[in-house]
Amino acid sequence: MSEFSTGDGAPPERGYPQVGPGHPQAGGHSSDADVSRETDATRPATGIPVRTAADIAVAAPDFPGTDLGGDHSTPLARAAEHVVLARHGARMRPPLERPGATRVFVVANQKGGVGKTTSTVNVAAALAQLGQRVLVVDLDPQGNASTALGVEHRRGAPSTYDALVDGVPLADVASPSPEVDTLMVVPATIDLAGAEIELVSVVAREGRLRKAIHGHPLVGSAEDVGEDRFDYVLIDCPPSLGLLTLNALVAGNEMMIPIQAEYYALEGLGQLLETVEMVKAHLNPSLDVSTILVTMYDARTRLAAGVADEVREHFGDQVLKTTIPRSVRVSEAPSYGQTVMTYDPGSPGALSYLEAAREIAIKGAPA
Numbered sequence: 001m002s003e004f005s006t007g008d009g010a011p012p013e014r015g016y017p018q019v020g021p022g023h024p025q026a027g028g029h030s031s032d033a034d035v036s037r038e039t040d041a042t043r044p045a046t047g048i049p050v051r052t053a054a055d056i057a058v059a060a061p062d063f064p065g066t067d068l069g070g071d072h073s074t075p076l077a078r079a080a081e082h083v084v085l086a087r088h089g090a091r092m093r094p095p096l097e098r099p100g101a102t103r104v105f106v107v108a109n110q111k112g113g114v115g116k117t118t119s120t121v122n123v124a125a126a127l128a129q130l131g132q133r134v135l136v137v138d139l140d141p142q143g144n145a146s147t148a149l150g151v152e153h154r155r156g157a158p159s160t161y162d163a164l165v166d167g168v169p170l171a172d173v174a175s176p177s178p179e180v181d182t183l184m185v186v187p188a189t190i191d192l193a194g195a196e197i198e199l200v201s202v203v204a205r206e207g208r209l210r211k212a213i214h215g216h217p218l219v220g221s222a223e224d225v226g227e228d229r230f231d232y233v234l235i236d237c238p239p240s241l242g243l244l245t246l247n248a249l250v251a252g253n254e255m256m257i258p259i260q261a262e263y264y265a266l267e268g269l270g271q272l273l274e275t276v277e278m279v280k281a282h283l284n285p286s287l288d289v290s291t292i293l294v295t296m297y298d299a300r301t302r303l304a305a306g307v308a309d310e311v312r313e314h315f316g317d318q319v320l321k322t323t324i325p326r327s328v329r330v331s332e333a334p335s336y337g338q339t340v341m342t343y344d345p346g347s348p349g350a351l352s353y354l355e356a357a358r359e360i361a362i363k364g365a366p367a
């Protein structure tokens with residue numbers, strides 16, 4: 001863990017180069033048209049098994065039992081098929097097996113802007129489109145996840161704050177997202193910004209969210225809570241390691257860490273992992289860093305491949321094979337109060353999130 005720099009000293013030397021126009025920090029967003037033009041010829045030859053949006057479009061599975069046979073031969077045809085399937089939801093897909101008990105994911109990385117919220121809402125919507133029952137808990141006072149999921153989060157609206165600070169049952173502050181059936185959201189209002197301070201004097205302050213989530217009548221195993229149970233709870237954390245994130249780490253069984261494929265991607269991760277170890281040792285032994293997701297991956301740059309390479313070296317199987325491409329459609333969706341899964345279901349970003357969700361579901365909960 002300590003191999004990751006936690007300080008803000010001199011930039012470490014890395015084995016991958018800064019690159020020109022496609023560099024994520026160069027400011028230019030590549031368009032989806034750019035992304036879908038990616039070919040193996042333009043991809044850096046690192047030998048790393050990274051699955052990009054272009055691979056996903058080419059390798060999209062067939063869907064038996066649908067009348068969408070026809071021409072599967074081109075990426076375009078496959079993408080079109082995904083659009084239809086996404087619109088018609090899980091009914092047309094081979095069913096994805098539900099976990100035997102609710103899997104509670106903490107989506108955290110104290111680094112800002114790495115794709116925590118984007119990954120939370122899109123993985124959640126994708127899982128719901130795949131027939132799973134999903135609850136998103138917005139734990140960031142910015143309320144970005146609530147916005148993307150189209151749920152009211154003006155000051156005073158029932159929210160995570162009420163559950164955390166006043167002990168209101170989570171079921172009373174959750175609302176359905178208009179995005180996908182079977183997707184519920186506990187929104188965050190700006191009031192949550194005060195919770196970090198208000199909770200300091202509260203007894204068992206780091207266990208409040210755990211109590212709220214595990215006290216929900218639909219969180220638990222098939223035997224205990226039945227068929228209406230949530231299959232997944234995803235908690236979107238703020239970019240800090242304060243009391244809110246600590247509450248999430250104590251509440252979750254699994255952790256998903258989004259890592260942006262850019263220079264300095266691993267900076268600060270050491271501190272996050274040290275916090276996780278501390279939580280495991282003292283507060284929540286069952287916490288498992290099960291999922292690392294590389295986001296904003298630009299397949300045309302050696303930089304992105306280098307970062308993915310390094311992430312995989314450190315985390316091995318925890319890293320999902322699917323990477324999320326940098327795509328303007330992904331970043332546009334929240335301004336329409338949508339996830340990319342409904343805003344543009346056939347886009348490379350949506351297909352990648354669908355694939356990432358499928359990978360998470362198929363991998364299953366850690367033993």
Ligand SMILES: Nc1ncnc2c1ncn2[C@@H]1O[C@H](COP(=O)(O)OP(=O)(O)OP(=O)(O)O)[C@@H](O)[C@H]1O
Pocket residue numbers: 111112113114115116117118119140144237238239295296297324325326327328330331332349
């Ligand atoms: N795959 C992507 N392609 C293009 N833009 C993206 C992608 N993923 C995220 N973004 C954009 O990057 C910015 C940061 O993403 P996001 O808000 O998900 O990060 P975050 O880690 O939740 O940030 P914060 O730390 O502030 O909570 C947003 O403007 C988002 O739209």
Ligand SMILES: [Mg+2]
Pocket residue numbers: 116117118140144237238
């Ligand atoms: Mg966020």
